[in-house]
Amino acid sequence: MAQIKVPQAFVYMAKIPATKKIKNIVFRHGVPVTVHDPKIVRLLALLPYMKTAEIEEQPEVVAAPKQATTEITADWRKAHHKRRMAWARQITGGEVTTATEANRIIAAHRGEPDVEPVAVAQAEAA
Helix, strand or coil: CCCCCCCEEEEECCCCCCEEEECCEEEEECCCEEECCHHHHHHHHHCCCEEEECCCCCCCCCCCCCCCCCCCCCCHHHCCHHHHHHHHHHHHCCCCCCHHHHHHHHHHHHCCCCCCCCCCCCCCCC
16 A cells, blocks of 8 residues: 555535535635545545645744743732642743642742741740
């Protein structure tokens, strides 16, 4: 069996009906559609109303690194754990799975201690 080149673009050439659905892919008359599955490419190559089209090389889009869209508030420890995890993901650019990990990341980013300072009530000596 010959090697199938993927992806390939196909154009639906029949005029009636205006659209054709093949293997859950909708083809409109005259509009090229890129197909990545070699089995579907093999099927479309056999159909008389489908023609191959040239695939235009599109430049690869590189996403810019995400900038922090919101500032971390001074009372960040009182924020919901999902909000703190989102802030930590913005800081690291990676995945943060626990609220404890998020607390450490935010505290290090803000230059604060890892644990929340606890006010110790001093018992009055009698």
